[in-house]
Amino acid sequence: MRRIGSTLATLAAAGLLALAVPGSALAANGFLEIGGAVYPEPSGCFEVPRLATVFNMTDIPVLIHNVPGCGGGIVQVLPPGLAVQVPGTHSVSVG
Numbered sequence: 001m002r003r004i005g006s007t008l009a010t011l012a013a014a015g016l017l018a019l020a021v022p023g024s025a026l027a028a029n030g031f032l033e034i035g036g037a038v039y040p041e042p043s044g045c046f047e048v049p050r051l052a053t054v055f056n057m058t059d060i061p062v063l064i065h066n067v068p069g070c071g072g073g074i075v076q077v078l079p080p081g082l083a084v085q086v087p088g089t090h091s092v093s094v095g
Helices: 002-020
Strands: 030-034 037-040 044-048 052-058 062-065 074-078 083-086 090-094
Touching: 030 044, 030 090, 052 062, 074 083
Parallel strands: none
Antiparallel strands: 030 037, 030 052, 044 090, 052 083, 062 074, 062 090
């Protein structure tokens, strides 16, 4: 009886872990356009090396950072379906 309980607890924990992990690794649906370059199903950090328009055509908000590498502070949150001009030496993170 003890073995069944232990097995069920292990299976339950594995099931919860399987459901929780994929959500953070999934890309956004749609595309991100930065200065004319299109990134389908974007995920992660993207550099904005010069003044560029960023179009967020994904299903989630995009964060605009004030330094390259998606470090530093977040200077703007770009909701889905909107565009904004972003100065150079900034970066954009998705997901």
